[in-house]
Amino acid sequence: MATKKSMWVLFGILLISSWVLGPAIHAGAETMNFKTYSYVVKAEEVSIGDVEDHTLSLVTRRGFCLFENGEVATSIFFVMGEYIRG
Numbered sequence: 001m002a003t004k005k006s007m008w009v010l011f012g013i014l015l016i017s018s019w020v021l022g023p024a025i026h027a028g029a030e031t032m033n034f035k036t037y038s039y040v041v042k043a044e045e046v047s048i049g050d051v052e053d054h055t056l057s058l059v060t061r062r063g064f065c066l067f068e069n070g071e072v073a074t075s076i077f078f079v080m081g082e083y084i085r086g
Contacts, residue, residue, distance in 0.1 A: 036075060038063025053085035 038061040048054040061077040 030065050032069070034065045034067045034073075036063055036065045038075065038077060051084060053083070055083045057081040057083065 039061060040061040041062050042058075042060040046056045048056060048059075057080065059077075059080065059081075063075050063077075065073045065075055066081045067073070
C-alpha cells in the first residue's frame with residue numbers, strides 16, 4: 001500500500017517538474033557578436049612579499065557593449081591578476 005502511494009507521489013512530482021521545466025528546455029542559446037568599450041574605474045596593486053617582485057593586481061572596469069543588432073548593454077568587469085618576475 002505504501003509503495004503504491006509513494007509511486008503516485010513520485011509520478012506526480014515528475015509530471016509537475018516536466019510541466020514547469022519543459023518550456024525552459026526549448027529555449028535555445030543564440031550567438032551574438034558585439035564590441036565592448038571599457039575604462040578603468042579602480043586599480044590596485046599589492047606586493048605579496050614572499051618572493052621578490054610577487055604582486056597581486058585588482059582592477060575594476062566599467063563600460064558598454066554594442067551588439068550587431070543595435071542593442072546596447074552596460075558591463076562591469078572585475079579582474080584579478082598575479083605576477084611573479086621570471
